[in-house]
Amino acid sequence: MSLRLKITLWVSVGLMIILFFSFTFVYYMFIRVTTKGEIDLLKDKASALLLKDLPNHPEYWKNNMQMDELLIPQEMLRYITPDSKVAHQIYSDTSLVSYPASYSTMASEDLITDADGILLFVRTPVFKDGKQVALLEIGRNLRRLGMYSEMLISILVLTSIGALILALIGGYFYTNVLFKPLHQFIATMQNIENSGSFRHITLPDKHRNDELMRLGTTFNRMIDRLQEMFRKQEQFIADASHELRTPLTIIESYASLLRRWASSNDQLREEALEAIVSESAQLKLLTQNLLSLTDTYRENCEQNTDFDLIPLVEQTAASLRITTSREIRVQSELDMKELPMSGDPYQIRQLLIILIDNALKYSQKIVDIRISLQDKWVTLEVMDQGIGIAEEDLPHIFDRFYRSDKARNRKHGGAGLGLAIAQHIVHKHQGNLELQSSLGLGSTAIVTLPQSCQ
Incomplete structure (x- = not known):
């Protein structure tokens, strides 16, 4: 897998993770804020009903005119006795009545997700002479909220898919732009490898102070230095060869002279031997200097x-x-x-x-x-x-x-x-x-x- 593809995939995965947590938070806050407002409304309605002194006025449940004014569509009111039986109830949504009644001594709220929508129940204790005698339960079908939440989920999912597609397409083209200088670097290095000659990377006329520009500048400086070192190495080899050739030529010439003529000429033999010894010493000194110069490249x-x-x-x-x-x-x-x-x-x-x-x-x-x-x-x-x-x-x-x-x-x-x-x-x-x-x-x-x- 190419580095460009890896970067595109990792950026896309990272974006999807960020979107997932962001959209989850948005959805959670939307449901929380909306249901909290509905719970507050139902609590206010329960308080208003308790002010009607329901234990002493059971006729309110028989004469619905007293209760209907507080009942809205998709809502239910029921009066639960301590034996968990429903003494009185009125409703405008049958899905709320299908849930069994349950008596409790504490105020509570329940949020239930149903096929018909989101159902909200608020329960409030009813007291008479300081003693709890019943439980008032108000239910509301938040069908519209369910529709809105489904719509929100659809929007978030479509947004995520769109963002993923844009991330993949954008990441692909962005990495093309990002890796274009790297492709030039690779092509230049391959040319250097194939041709054996030093080449510079072509940098844009407009100077950018980014990592790729610094990489290109550093590469060109390195090429300049390598080229200079290569030139000096060639010069060093040429000069060393020249310096070694001179004493070796003299030694070879006098050795040939000794072999041909110096056996019968003491003066010529002495001159040849002195020259050979002198040039050998010069050659030894040169070799030692070369070794010393090589040794200086250590740490x-x-x-x-x-x-x-x-x-x-x-x-x-x-x-x-x-x-x-x-x-x-x-x-x-x-x-x-x-x-x-x-x-x-x-x-x-x-x-x-x-x-x-x-x-x-x-x-x-x-x-x-x-x-x-x-x-x-x-x-x-x-x-x-x-x-x-x-x-x-x-x-x-x-x-x-x-x-x-x-x-x-x-x-x-x-x-x-x-x-x-x-x-x-x-x-x-x-x-x-x-x-x-x-x-x-x-x-x-x-x-x-x-x-x-x-």
Whole structure:
């Protein structure tokens, strides 16, 4: 069963339930209000008869002129003795007389549904000298009320049937209008599935702030993002293939050279072996960077532990200071000795190595690292005084395998993945990485991280 049919049926069933209870209430109130008015009229008539002192004037029943003035069509008056016998009665409707008389000591009302209509009986005790001596019963055939009630039932039933038909027809056309955008969504998705190309859902020119419009807008944004990710993936594969091809080509060329000529030439053999070792190291570094870049897509703060940032920065700077024989200075705000924070200390160390290594590659002067804390946000600044980056290259500097002509080239040993990895590490720690640079004046990498990573 289609969703459209389900909605139509459920709406119709819900409408019928509402109509059933509504019409039942209307019918009940109609009967109740009408019969209550009739009961009040009969009670008033019984009070008027009791004022005639019926126990002391039995002649009233023999001389009908006294009673006929109170008797109307489709009505009955009878006087019941304690032995449940009818002492006197007058009537204008035979269906009322057919019901047996019953003596009681309390006033009561009965409403009986009969084939001839709705019968109403009101009974009132008759007292003489403070003692009940009889029961006055007044009956009325509410035949007109029965006709009206049947008419009301017919109207309510016809109204319910009409409402059901309108609900089914209206629900069918309404769901057609409602599901038309969904059909477009399905058709667009099927086209994407069959053709393998990304497509947008056509949205109406008039903007509506409803769920379907938001669904369509969200779907189009998702398609844009998937298309961008697919484009970047294709670019990533192409760039990775290119980066891998270069060292592999060099290794293959020197290996062929070794096999053909280097066995008798020591200098050529040494040159080939050195080139193979160098390119193998470059290939290993590139592979490690690719694995690191893939690993950054895991959950945020996967290895969330508490650590002290100050010693971590100082130890990392000290290690690079020894291996590169370069001056690296570490300064902290207000000479802080410790700065506790949470996150992945291994990745923070990797982030520092990437930023410091970039600063060392493109600068021959001192590299400065500054640490500050403000409102539970840690700021790390890695500053160099090197060649800098051109302004037109800054928007692309975090793209994978991107190298600017002036700031990044192969002889510096980079594959164009360092800053991309650094940016992913920062995003995993819910922070922000910004690179400020001026050509010929140096660069500053500014990392902002929350003191506590969730």
